[in-house]
Amino acid sequence: MNEARDEILARTRAAIREGTPPDPLARAYRTTGVVDDPGRVALLGERLLDYRARVEHTTATALRDLLDEIARGDRIGVPRGLPETWRPANSVEDDGLSTHELDALDGVITGCTVAIAETGTLVLAGGEMEGRRALTLVPDVHICVVRTDQIVETVPEAFAALLGREHRPLTFVSGPSATSDIELERVEGVHGPRTLIVVIVKEAS
Amino acid sequence: MTSFPEAARIALGDSQLRHNLRNATTTIRDKRARVVAEVPDWDELREAGRAIKADVMRRLDEYLLQFEESVQAAGGQVHWARDGAEANAIVLDVARAHDVTEVVKVKSLTTDEIGLNEALAAGGVHAIETDFAELILQLDGDWPSHILVPAIHRNRSEIRDLFMRTIADGRELSDDPRELADTARLYLREKFLDAKVGVSGANFGIAETGTLVVVESEGNGRMCTTLPPVLVTVLGIEKLLPTFADLEVFLQLLPRSSTGERMNPYTSLWTGVTIGDGPQEFHVVLLDNGRTRVLSDQVGRQALHCIRCSACLNVCPVYRRTGGHAYGSVYPGPIGAILTPQLRGVANAKSLPYASSLCGACYEVCPVKIDIPSVLLHLRAQTEKDVAERIAMRSLARIFGNVRLYEWAQRLARAGEGPARRVPGPLASWTQTRDLKPFAKETFREWWSRERGA
Incomplete structure (x- = not known):
C-alpha cells in the first residue's frame, strides 16, 4: 500500500515542518557501576531472590555435581553448544524439537550472555549455549548458569556488552514469569517457566 | 461519546470499584516510589x-x-x-x-x-x-x-x-x-x-x-x-x-x-x-x-512521548476515584485526557480536558516528563464554550482591559449584590459546586486613594 505510505510520510513532514530543532541530547545518567566484583555477585543474587528465583553459588569444578543434583534425573533440554560438563545424565539436546516435545521436557539448562x-x-542472546527462544520458554524449569565475569552492574553496561548482537533475538529475564492481575497479589508462573534457578559460577582464576 | 462527568457519576456510585481502585493505585504508587528512590x-x-x-x-x-x-x-x-x-x-x-x-x-x-x-x-x-x-x-x-x-x-x-x-x-x-x-x-x-x-x-x-x-x-x-x-x-x-x-x-x-x-x-x-x-x-x-494530527500541534505533540507506564493514573486524584471506564477510551487517566481528544479531535472528546484538577502530580511522576497540565490547559482553550460563557468572558476581558470600566463594574457589582451566593441564569453552572465570594466593601484602589491619594 504505497498510497498509505506516501500519505503518512507527507502528513508527518507537514506536521513537523515548523518548530524549533530539538535540544541537544544530554546523556548525564550513569553508564558505569561502582561496586567491586564480590559486591556485584552478591547484588545479583540478592535481586534475583527478590523475584523469588532460586540462586546457587558454586565453582567450575563443583558445577557438574550441582547440576546433576538439581536435575535429579529429570529430562532436561540443552542447547547444542552446551559443554559436555554442564549436561546432566538425562539431558536431551534441542535438535529442532517441536513445541509439544519441548512441552514434554521437565526443564532446560542454558548459559547467558550478560547479567x-x-x-x-x-x-539471553541466542548464542550456542543459550539456544533458541522457545527452548527457554516452554519447559517449566529454567536453570541458567552465569559466570561471575558475565555480571555487570548497570543496564547501560549490559547494552555495551550486547554491541554486535543487536540483530539476534534477545530475551531479558528477571525472575520467573509472574502476574499480579488478581487483586495485585503476585503469583509466580503463568506462561513462562514457573521456576527459575540461577547458578552463579565463580571463574577459575 | 458519553461525557466524562456523566460517565464518572456512574463509576462514583460503585463502592466496590472505588475500593479496588484505591487499594490498587495506592499499592502500585508506593512500590513505584520505593524503586524510583533507589x-x-x-x-x-x-x-x-x-x-x-x-x-x-x-x-x-x-x-x-x-x-x-x-x-x-x-x-x-x-x-x-x-x-x-x-x-x-x-x-x-x-x-x-x-x-x-x-x-x-x-x-x-x-x-x-x-x-x-x-x-x-x-x-x-x-x-x-x-x-x-x-x-x-x-x-x-x-x-x-x-x-x-x-x-x-x-x-x-x-x-x-x-x-x-x-x-x-x-x-x-x-x-x-x-x-x-x-x-x-x-x-x-x-x-x-x-x-x-x-x-x-x-x-x-x-x-x-x-x-x-x-x-x-x-x-x-x-x-x-x-x-x-x-x-x-x-x-x-x-x-x-x-x-x-x-x-x-x-x-x-x-x-x-x-x-x-x-x-x-x-x-x-x-x-x-x-x-x-x-x-x-x-x-x-x-x-x-490520528498520530500525525497530534504531531502537528507543537504543544500537544508531547502526548506522543508516552511510553504507557500508567504512573500518571495511579497518582491522579480524579482517576483514583472514577476509574478508567469514565474516560470512554482505551487511554484512561491524565494521559488519556490529553491523548484521546487529540487523536479523535477535541470536538469529539471535549469534556476530557476538564477531567483534571490540574494538581500536577502526573507531570511529577511521568518518566518522560510530559507536561500534562499544560497540555490540558492548551486543549481547554480549544474546546467550544457555550454562548453565554463566551459572551461573559468577552465582556470581562473588555472590562479588565479598561481601568474606568473596571472601577465602574466594581461599584455596580457591590450595589447589585444580594444575599444569594449563586449566579442565576445561563451561568448557573459556575456556582453549582462553589459559593460566589462576597465582593469587598472597599477595593484596594479605593483604600489607597482615600488614605494616600492626592
Whole structure:
C-alpha cells in the first residue's frame, strides 16, 4: 500500500515542518557501576531472590555435581553448544524439537550472555549455549548458569556488552514469569517457566 | 461519546470499584516510589527519555524510513496504515493467507484503539487474548479499566465464578490466585503450542536496527512472538526510538514507573526473521490513526512521548476515584485526557480536558516528563464554550482591559449584590459546586486613594 505510505510520510513532514530543532541530547545518567566484583555477585543474587528465583553459588569444578543434583534425573533440554560438563545424565539436546516435545521436557539448562546485577536480569542472546527462544520458554524449569565475569552492574553496561548482537533475538529475564492481575497479589508462573534457578559460577582464576 | 462527568457519576456510585481502585493505585504508587528512590540518576534518565522522544518527533519521517529499511533488510515485511480500518484489513489478510480461524494475541493498547479483535471477528478470525487480565475481560465481554492492571475492577471471587463458567472444563475451583493462574495456564498452553499466527503490539521499535521490543510479565508475550510460525505486529508510528542503545534509558524508566519493579520479568527483542528461531514470516504494520494530527500541534505533540507506564493514573486524584471506564477510551487517566481528544479531535472528546484538577502530580511522576497540565490547559482553550460563557468572558476581558470600566463594574457589582451566593441564569453552572465570594466593601484602589491619594 504505497498510497498509505506516501500519505503518512507527507502528513508527518507537514506536521513537523515548523518548530524549533530539538535540544541537544544530554546523556548525564550513569553508564558505569561502582561496586567491586564480590559486591556485584552478591547484588545479583540478592535481586534475583527478590523475584523469588532460586540462586546457587558454586565453582567450575563443583558445577557438574550441582547440576546433576538439581536435575535429579529429570529430562532436561540443552542447547547444542552446551559443554559436555554442564549436561546432566538425562539431558536431551534441542535438535529442532517441536513445541509439544519441548512441552514434554521437565526443564532446560542454558548459559547467558550478560547479567545485570542492579536489576537482577539475565540476558539471553541466542548464542550456542543459550539456544533458541522457545527452548527457554516452554519447559517449566529454567536453570541458567552465569559466570561471575558475565555480571555487570548497570543496564547501560549490559547494552555495551550486547554491541554486535543487536540483530539476534534477545530475551531479558528477571525472575520467573509472574502476574499480579488478581487483586495485585503476585503469583509466580503463568506462561513462562514457573521456576527459575540461577547458578552463579565463580571463574577459575 | 458519553461525557466524562456523566460517565464518572456512574463509576462514583460503585463502592466496590472505588475500593479496588484505591487499594490498587495506592499499592502500585508506593512500590513505584520505593524503586524510583533507589536510582541515584532518575532525573538524568527522565531528561534523556524526554530528549530522545522530542528528537524522534522532530525527525519522525527520517526514522520511519530508516525503520522500514532495517526491518526489510532483516527479512520482515513493512505495511503502512493511515487508520484503524486499514491496519485491521492488513492483519486480517495475513490471517486469511494462512487459512486460520484463530490467532493468539498479546495485550496491546494500540490494537484495542483500532478495534482489531472486533474487525478480525467480523472476518471470521477469533483473536485469543492471552494476557491474564485481558483473558478475564474477553471471557466476560468486559473492557479494560487500567492500562497496566486491566481487570483492576474485578476481585478474585468474580474471576473464580467466571472461569468456572467458561474455561475450567467442569472442574471445581477455589478463589486462590495461584489456582486461578494455573487454570489460565492450562487453557492457553494448547493454544500457544498449536498457534499458526501470533498478533502483538510493541513497546518500542528501533529505527537503526529494525528491532521490536515487547515488555511484559507473564510470558504470554514471549509465547505469541516466538512460537507461531507467523507474527504480525501493529506499531503506532510514535513508538520509534533512534538507536538500539536508547533502550538502556527506557528499560530503566518503564518497569520502575509501571509495575514498580526494578525490571519486569520478560522483555523480548527481535529483528525481522532469524532462521531456526521464532516466526519465519514477520509483518509490522505502521499505524497513523490520528498520530500525525497530534504531531502537528507543537504543544500537544508531547502526548506522543508516552511510553504507557500508567504512573500518571495511579497518582491522579480524579482517576483514583472514577476509574478508567469514565474516560470512554482505551487511554484512561491524565494521559488519556490529553491523548484521546487529540487523536479523535477535541470536538469529539471535549469534556476530557476538564477531567483534571490540574494538581500536577502526573507531570511529577511521568518518566518522560510530559507536561500534562499544560497540555490540558492548551486543549481547554480549544474546546467550544457555550454562548453565554463566551459572551461573559468577552465582556470581562473588555472590562479588565479598561481601568474606568473596571472601577465602574466594581461599584455596580457591590450595589447589585444580594444575599444569594449563586449566579442565576445561563451561568448557573459556575456556582453549582462553589459559593460566589462576597465582593469587598472597599477595593484596594479605593483604600489607597482615600488614605494616600492626592
